[in-house]
Amino acid sequence: MGSISLNGINKSFGSTEVLKDINLDIKDGEFLILIGPSGCGKSTLMNLIAGLEDLTGGEIIIDDKDVSEESPKDRDIAMVFQSYALYPTMNVARNICFGLEMSKMPKNEQEVILKKVSSLLQIDHLLDRKPGQLSGGQRQRVAMGRALARSPKVFLFDEPLSNLDAKLRVEMRTEIKKLHQRIGTTIVYVTHDQIEAMTLADRIAVLKDGELQQVGTPYEIYNDPVSHFVADFMGSPGMNFIECIVKDEKLIIESGGEKYELEIPCKDAINNSKLDVVLLGIRPEMLTEIQPSVEKNSYIHQIKFDVDVLEPMGADTVAIGQWNESEVMARLSPESGNAAGKGFDLQVDTSKAILFDPNSGLRIR
Amino acid sequence: MNKFNLLNINFGRAAIYFILFLFAFIYLAPLYVMFTTSLKDIEEIRSGNLMALPIDPTLYAWKKAWASACTGSECKGLAPYFWNSVRIVFPAVIISTILGAFNGYALAKWKFKGSEFLFGALLFGCFIPFQVILLPMAKLLGALGLANTVTGLVLVHVIYGIAFTTLFFRNYYVGIPTELVKAAKLDGASFLKIFRHIFIPLSTPIFVVTIIWQFTQIWNDFLFGVVYSGSGTQPITVALNNLVNTSVGGKEYNVDMAAAIIAALPTLIVYIIAGKYFVRGLTAGAVKG
Ligand SMILES: Nc1ncnc2c1ncn2[C@@H]1O[C@H](COP(=O)(O)OP(=O)(O)O)[C@@H](O)[C@H]1O
Numbered sequence: 001m002g003s004i005s006l007n008g009i010n011k012s013f014g015s016t017e018v019l020k021d022i023n024l025d026i027k028d029g030e031f032l033i034l035i036g037p038s039g040c041g042k043s044t045l046m047n048l049i050a051g052l053e054d055l056t057g058g059e060i061i062i063d064d065k066d067v068s069e070e071s072p073k074d075r076d077i078a079m080v081f082q083s084y085a086l087y088p089t090m091n092v093a094r095n096i097c098f099g100l101e102m103s104k105m106p107k108n109e110q111e112v113i114l115k116k117v118s119s120l121l122q123i124d125h126l127l128d129r130k131p132g133q134l135s136g137g138q139r140q141r142v143a144m145g146r147a148l149a150r151s152p153k154v155f156l157f158d159e160p161l162s163n164l165d166a167k168l169r170v171e172m173r174t175e176i177k178k179l180h181q182r183i184g185t186t187i188v189y190v191t192h193d194q195i196e197a198m199t200l201a202d203r204i205a206v207l208k209d210g211e212l213q214q215v216g217t218p219y220e221i222y223n224d225p226v227s228h229f230v231a232d233f234m235g236s237p238g239m240n241f242i243e244c245i246v247k248d249e250k251l252i253i254e255s256g257g258e259k260y261e262l263e264i265p266c267k268d269a270i271n272n273s274k275l276d277v278v279l280l281g282i283r284p285e286m287l288t289e290i291q292p293s294v295e296k297n298s299y300i301h302q303i304k305f306d307v308d309v310l311e312p313m314g315a316d317t318v319a320i321g322q323w324n325e326s327e328v329m330a331r332l333s334p335e336s337g338n339a340a341g342k343g344f345d346l347q348v349d350t351s352k353a354i355l356f357d358p359n360s361g362l363r364i365r
Numbered sequence: 366m367n368k369f370n371l372l373n374i375n376f377g378r379a380a381i382y383f384i385l386f387l388f389a390f391i392y393l394a395p396l397y398v399m400f401t402t403s404l405k406d407i408e409e410i411r412s413g414n415l416m417a418l419p420i421d422p423t424l425y426a427w428k429k430a431w432a433s434a435c436t437g438s439e440c441k442g443l444a445p446y447f448w449n450s451v452r453i454v455f456p457a458v459i460i461s462t463i464l465g466a467f468n469g470y471a472l473a474k475w476k477f478k479g480s481e482f483l484f485g486a487l488l489f490g491c492f493i494p495f496q497v498i499l500l501p502m503a504k505l506l507g508a509l510g511l512a513n514t515v516t517g518l519v520l521v522h523v524i525y526g527i528a529f530t531t532l533f534f535r536n537y538y539v540g541i542p543t544e545l546v547k548a549a550k551l552d553g554a555s556f557l558k559i560f561r562h563i564f565i566p567l568s569t570p571i572f573v574v575t576i577i578w579q580f581t582q583i584w585n586d587f588l589f590g591v592v593y594s595g596s597g598t599q600p601i602t603v604a605l606n607n608l609v610n611t612s613v614g615g616k617e618y619n620v621d622m623a624a625a626i627i628a629a630l631p632t633l634i635v636y637i638i639a640g641k642y643f644v645r646g647l648t649a650g651a652v653k654g
Pocket residue numbers: 013018036037038039040041042043044045
């Protein structure tokens with residue numbers, strides 16, 4: 001078991017408020033990703049859950065028990081740090097067993113756990129080495145091994161992969177996902193990498209300036225963001241944002257020297273908001289070359305597009321141009337990307353377009 | 366052209382070495398004179414050249430300095446006072462180093478309200494001149510019944526040394542990542558266990574630095590020694606002073622020289638053995654995980 005409830009968490013360092021009224025329920029066995037820009041309070045929240053910092057306000061419940069006042073060792077939580085924080089003078093085996101040693105577990109039981117963990121993480125051959133003699137990926141595994149050895153109720157991962165190179169990061173990401181599927185323990189995982197968030201999470205919690213912006217499944221966060229901030233944070237290349245004048249429930253854009261009226265799904269929202277100008281949000285993958293196979297409907301538009309820059313990414317090519325003097329990215333197939341230039345015919349699907357209030361950045365629904 | 370350059374470089378090199386040797390010679394000359402003089406007999410000193418090697422080397426002066434020279438009214442040589450110094454230095458160094466390690470660990474990694482102020486106050490202790498604390502300390506030792514005792518001198522050196530040892534350890538431990546402490550706390554380790562299992566094993570360089578520093582400071586101390594010791598508890602520095610100033614018959618320079626070398630020998634040996642760790646410890650960087 002390992003469910004966590006964060007109720008009205010506040011944290012200040014002196015007079016600076018770092019976390020403001022965080023409310024979040026994490027289910028037993030869930031993989032929850034905490035994402036947000038650097039300095040928004042992610043690590044602070046992890047330290048609070050672990051008991052390494054004291055709460056300024058609110059309470060933390062683990063498995064129906066208020067642990068707000070309990071010391072870290074009584075919370076049954078293990079944490080993997082960004083810097084790994086391996087004990088530099090101990091070899092790998094002792095690093096992994098240190099927690100067991102502290103809980104006075106007999107040596108032979110420690111051995112059994114060490115064997116299990118090290119074969120699970122494929123680090124059996126490293127047990128006699130010191131952390132200084134390991135590569136980044138190996139240190140990462142040892143840090144995870146140390147967390148696993150104690151079989152805690154909850155794992156906290158604080159940006160565990162951010163010190164690894166790109167290829168290793170992808171490998172370890174997959175391994176962490178497999179690991180979670182195998183052991184099924186609750187994981188709270190901090191990252192500022194949105195791909196990690198999308199691929200790993202059962203649910204994603206987006207944090208900004210110490211405030212929770214949105215909590216939801218990766219699908220919800222990606223397709224149904226509550227604000228410009230959340231929409232902008234998720235997706236690579238990121239969502240296009242274009243300020244548009246509203247006219248007869250349609251949005252006016254200028255592209256490739258011509259004016260177009262875009263049909264959009266949320267007409268009531270426009271009317272209710274009474275705004276003359278809205279911020280249109282549309283993902284690059286909805287801007288493609290003409291696809292004859294797609295059934296025509298009122299949301300499918302054909303638009304001329306002056307491509308300024310092409311960025312081939314292998315699987316597809318990003319074409320960058322302008323609508324209403326805002327930068328816009330389209331995602332083309334490599335073949336049509338090669339041919340793209342001035343006056344390229346773009347197919348724009350607005351069925352998933354969303355709108356924001358340009359002043360507050362909040363979603364218009 | 367090339368050849369000319371080469372010559373130039375060689376000439377520069379030669380000049381540098383010449384100057385280095387010159388200074389080394391100037392610095393080492395007194396030691397040389399001390400050592401050679403200590404091996405001469407008094408006749409040879411009176412008649413001979415100061416820089417000359419001893420014609421007929423003898424250990425007479427060394428034996429006398431160690432065992433029978435007069436230091437005031439007593440004539441037992443330096444030996445008893447050498448052992449006094451040993452009895453003062455060892456406990457004082459060990460206790461002040463251990464306390465400094467604890468203080469430094471707590472001040473670096475277990476910050477509490479007022480810990481920065483406390484550290485500042487301790488730091489201030491490094492800048493208090495010896496002379497300022499002479500009287501109050503004498504009162505304190507009197508009140509504790511430790512006046513004129515070895516224990517009293519140990520206490521003085523421990524108190525005076527804590528400021529320095531704390532500073533050394535605190536600054537060293539600040540460089541050790543705090544995440545190690547966090548990880549160990551989650552592993553269930555206590556304040557003391559973290560210190561023992563994680564910090565102590567990382568501390569060899571700073572222990573060496575602190576021990577050398579404290580050893581030299583306390584061994585070479587004269588002022589505290591002369592003020593707080595009784596006739597039987599004087600450290601070697603005070604005895605050396607008395608020996609040189611006591612002249613029964615003529616002045617025996619060879620004995621004075623031998624005595625001075627004996628008094629300086631332990632610190633010299635410590636530097637020769639551990640000097641390279643001293644430099645290494647002072648420059649040791651942060652610990653990588
Ligand atoms: N011990 C501390 N004392 C004062 N301010 C802190 C402390 N720890 C973190 N902060 C501040 O809290 C904010 C959030 O920090 P952190 O939780 O580390 O952010 P993140 O992990 O999201 O990058 C930062 O502005 C940081 O400067």
